[in-house]
Amino acid sequence: MAPYEALYGRKCRSSTSWFKVREPKLFGPDLVHHAIEKVKLIQEWLRTAQSRQKSYADIRRRELEFQVAYELELPSELQAVHPVFHISMLRKCVGDPSRIVPVDDIQVTENLTYEEESVVILDRQVRNSETKMWLQ
Structure with a gap:
C-alpha cells in the first residue's frame, strides 16, 4: 500500500488521471485541456486559502510607525557594534552603583568576546555520588 493510500484511504491520482473513476479516459488535446x-x-483554491490566512493574520497585526532612533x-x-538603536529596543535601567565595573577592567576582543575571571568562591559543597546511590 502506498503511503498516500494508507493516509487518505484512496489511491493517489496523478495529474493525467484527475477525472473520476467512471469517466471515459481522455487522450490527446482533450487530456491537455482537462489538465489545464x-x-x-x-x-484558485490556493489563492482562496492564501487570502483566508492573510485575513486571519491581518486581524492580529497592528500598524506601527517608528520615527525615533538613537545613535550612540x-x-x-x-x-563592531552597530551604533543606532530604535527607541523601542531601549528599556529603563536603574543601576546599582556598587555593581558598576570600570570599562578599563574589561578587555573586549575584536569579535566582542571577553574572558571571565573568578574573584572569590563564596561556598563549597562536596557530594559523593556513590553514597547518594546507596541511600536511595
Missing part, C-alpha cells in the same frame, strides 16, 4: 482546467482550479557614541573598541 484542473491546474487553474487548484491555483561608542568607544573605538566597540566599533
